[in-house]
Amino acid sequence: MRNLLKRFGVVLMVVPGLLLATQKITIIHINDTHGQIEAIQTRNGKAYGGFARVAYLVDSLRSEAEAEGRTFYFLHAGDALQGPPVSNMSKGKLDFELLNEMELTAMAVGNHEFDFGQENLNELVEIAQFPVISANVTDESGRLYPAFVKEEVGRERIIIVGLTTEATPIGTHPANVKGLSFLQTDSVIAALIDSLGYGKRDLVIALTHLGLQADSVLAERVPEIDLIVGGHSHSVLKQPKEVNEALIVQAGARTVYLGKLEAELKKGSLRGCSYELILLSGKIAEEPDMAARIAEAGEELNKQLGVPIGKTNVALVPGLTEAADELSLGDLVAEIMREETGAEFAFTNAGGVRATIIPGDVTMKDVLTALPFSNTVVVMELSAEQVQELLDYNVSLGPHSGGTLHLAGVSYEVEGSSAINISIGGEMIDPAKTYKIATNNFLAAGGDGYAMLKQGQNIYDTGTGVNSLLVRYIEKIGTITLRSGEE
Numbered sequence: 001m002r003n004l005l006k007r008f009g010v011v012l013m014v015v016p017g018l019l020l021a022t023q024k025i026t027i028i029h030i031n032d033t034h035g036q037i038e039a040i041q042t043r044n045g046k047a048y049g050g051f052a053r054v055a056y057l058v059d060s061l062r063s064e065a066e067a068e069g070r071t072f073y074f075l076h077a078g079d080a081l082q083g084p085p086v087s088n089m090s091k092g093k094l095d096f097e098l099l100n101e102m103e104l105t106a107m108a109v110g111n112h113e114f115d116f117g118q119e120n121l122n123e124l125v126e127i128a129q130f131p132v133i134s135a136n137v138t139d140e141s142g143r144l145y146p147a148f149v150k151e152e153v154g155r156e157r158i159i160i161v162g163l164t165t166e167a168t169p170i171g172t173h174p175a176n177v178k179g180l181s182f183l184q185t186d187s188v189i190a191a192l193i194d195s196l197g198y199g200k201r202d203l204v205i206a207l208t209h210l211g212l213q214a215d216s217v218l219a220e221r222v223p224e225i226d227l228i229v230g231g232h233s234h235s236v237l238k239q240p241k242e243v244n245e246a247l248i249v250q251a252g253a254r255t256v257y258l259g260k261l262e263a264e265l266k267k268g269s270l271r272g273c274s275y276e277l278i279l280l281s282g283k284i285a286e287e288p289d290m291a292a293r294i295a296e297a298g299e300e301l302n303k304q305l306g307v308p309i310g311k312t313n314v315a316l317v318p319g320l321t322e323a324a325d326e327l328s329l330g331d332l333v334a335e336i337m338r339e340e341t342g343a344e345f346a347f348t349n350a351g352g353v354r355a356t357i358i359p360g361d362v363t364m365k366d367v368l369t370a371l372p373f374s375n376t377v378v379v380m381e382l383s384a385e386q387v388q389e390l391l392d393y394n395v396s397l398g399p400h401s402g403g404t405l406h407l408a409g410v411s412y413e414v415e416g417s418s419a420i421n422i423s424i425g426g427e428m429i430d431p432a433k434t435y436k437i438a439t440n441n442f443l444a445a446g447g448d449g450y451a452m453l454k455q456g457q458n459i460y461d462t463g464t465g466v467n468s469l470l471v472r473y474i475e476k477i478g479t480i481t482l483r484s485g486e487e
Contacts, residue, residue, distance in 0.1 A: 023154045023265040026065040029075040030054060031209070031231030032253035034112070034354065035083025035095060035372070037294050039286075040254060043315060043358045048279070049255030051098050052286035052294055057258055057278065058102050059287060071153050071265070074102065077231030077250070078110025078164070078209030083354060084369040086294070086301050091116040092124050094297060098290060100129045106149050108162040109134040110209040110231060111171035115373070118176065133162030133207065135192055136183040144180070147192055156201050156265050161189050163208040163218075165232055170449050173442055185210060186221040193224050201268045205229060212241070212250060219243035226270060227261075238277045247273065255280060301365060308361035310474035313481045316357040316370065319350060320399070320406075327482055329353050329370060330406030333466060336473050338408040341379050341462070343438035344425050345409030348466065349448050351402025352440065362474055371467040375440035380456035384431045389452045391419035403448030440466050 039050030058074055065072040076099065081092040092113075099107070109132060113121050125132045125145070135147035148161040165171060166182045185208070193204060204225050208215055211233035219225055220243060228248040236257065240247040247270070251259040258278045263270035278284075316329040330353045338346035355370045382390065387410075394405045395414055412419040422429040439453065441461055446454045474480065 023156055024068065024070040025073070025153070025158075025263055025265050025270070026061065026070045027073045027075065027205075027227075027229070027259075027261045028058065028061055029077060029229045029249065029259045029261075030251055030255060030257075031077035031229075032079040032110070032234050033076070033083075033095070033255050034079055034253060035081060035087025035092070036254040037086050037095060037098065038084060038298055040256065040355075041358070043356070047282045050280070050286070050294070051095075051102075051255065052288075052291035053280045053284045054255055054258060055098070055102050055287035055290045056285045057280070061260065062103075070262075071158075073105045073160075075105055075160070075205075075207055075229050076107040077207055077229050078108040079112045079231060079253075080107065080110070082112040082115045083254070083372055085305060085365055085372070086297050088368070088372055089301065091120050093127060096124050096127045098293075100127070101290060104128075104130040106131045106133055106160055106162070106207060108132075108207045108209045108231065109137060109145055109164045111165055111168040114168065114172045114176040116176075118180075131162075133160070134164040135161055136166070136185050136188040137164050137168075138181045138183060139179050148196075150196075153265060156203060156268060157199075158203045158205065158265075159193070159196060160205045160207050161192060163189060163206060163210060165210050165214070167449075170447055173447065174445050185214070186218055189218070189225070190222050193222070198224055199268070203227070203265060203268050203270065208232075211235075212237075212248065215248050215250075216241070216243045219246040219248060226268070229259075236277070240273070240275050249275065251277060305365040305368065306363050308363055309367075309471055310362050310477065311479040312357060312359055312362050312474075313479060315359055316480065318353040318356065318370075324482075325359075327480070328406065329357065331408065332480075333371070333470060334406045334408035336469050337377055337438045337466070340464075340469055341377060341436075341438040343379055343409070343436045345407065345435065346438035347405040347407045347410075347443075348440055349402060349443055350404040350406060351448065352442070352466070353406075362480075364471065367467050367470055367474075371470060373440075373442065373466075375442050375466045377438055377462045377464045377466060377469065378441050378444040378459065379436060379438050379462065380444065380453070380459040381434045382437055382453075382456050383434055384429050386452050386455065387422065387424075387429060387435055387437075388419065390450065391422060392417065393450060393452070395419050397449075401448075403450070 037051045039047040080095050134145045137144045150159045163185045168182050206228045209231045212235040215228045215230045225246045230250045234253040235250040236252040237250050240249050251257040260276045263273040315326045317326050334346045357366045397403050410424045412422040
């Protein structure tokens with residue numbers, strides 16, 4: 001029966017008390033949790049997020065809603081997977097089991113749900129006691145997941161449609177989505193709404209993993225949408241963004257925030273909306289049973305990965321930094337790749353660095369938390385023309401994209417949308433020369449849109465993990481300092 005429902009793309013929801021006279025609704029939402037089952041420990045000793053805090057809030061808000069006769073939804077806008085080792089070791093199984101305990105209403109399929117392969121995702125969907133939905137992911141036989149969930153609330157009908165970013169083939173390793181198509185989201189949802197016999201008492205919620213910019217375009221193109229609960233861009237929206245009379249909400253990433261929307265449902269519209277973006281700080285209690293289960297999983301992991309491999313005197317942080325007590329981990333990784341392979345220059349993508357390694361002892365767990373992807377080091381040769389294309393594309397992404405490159409051995413200036421005055425190894429680029437470069441296998445396969453790398457010559461995957469190189473470096477150097485990172 002479940003397979004039939006998947007193929008026809010519908011899940012019917014049955015929730016007690018739907019025929020109560022009041023039509024009030026509470027929607028709470030998270031997105032891009034990325035395996036952040038445990039709380040995030042900050043450099044100043046504070047803790048944020050973690051599934052035990054999410055669970056405590058979900059229980060509390062659900063009880064409040066039920067006491068007030070409200071319809072209650074708990075939604076996840078995708079990318080539950082790919083993060084700290086406590087999640088990655090089970091390939092997301094533990095995440096889904098904990099979301100089951102929280103009685104999640106529905107979850108959209110995110111691009112990182114495919115990171116451990118289609119078979120693993122299929123297993124997670126079977127584990128899930130909630131609908132995992134996407135209307136626009138297909139293979140040669142049709143839709144892979146339920147397209148939507150719907151239910152009657154008094155005289156109103158609520159339709160929740162799942163959508164997955166069309167850029168998924170460059171947002172995970174292409175091999176993970178072989179044979180799949182990611183259809184244009186606006187045309188898919190518009191056709192779906194029409195096929196359901198859309199009427200004036202229908203409330204349409206798009207549960208999307210598209211990113212804020214794409215959500216805004218979707219709202220402009222599909223006026224039937226009333227609310228977009230989004231993810232993918234990790235946007236922190238303290239208040240809903242209104243586009244074409246639709247509200248767009250998103251709650252950052254990694255369980256730091258939880259969004260809460262309350263409204264009255266009348267004639268297919270949300271009236272009198274109030275919204276709160278709740279910071280899951282240490283002031284929020286943890287659900288004790290879930291906290292105990294997570295602690296047990298963490299303790300078991302620490303037995304395997306908690307032994308120090310070295311130290312760092314500075315914080316190793318994602319992105320770029322000029323702070324005196326910080327070092328860009330992406331820059332450091334690129335330099336290590338260059339040195340290890342003898343490449344003339346090397347690079348890695350900013351999106352591959354997911355967490356900070358705080359000063360003090362460094363363990364394998366710390367490394368795998370910061371560099372969770374199982375990426376390997378690839379070397380290849382690029383012509384000067386391909387190097388130009390590579391750097392121009394990097395410029396086009398801007399400084400804050402997951403595809404933005406951390407570079408070692410190459411520098412350039414920016415003029416308009418182009419890289420100019422390119423210097424490799426301290427010498428200006430030679431148009432007649434071919435350059436040996438090192439990168440990771442995700443980018444080498446065209447990930448993040450770097451299609452030009454698929455045209456490189458003498459491509460060789462070393463099989464050495466990027467995170468393994470960092471471990472080897474820390475073991476060799478003993479203690480990371482700003483000076484050692486700059487050499």
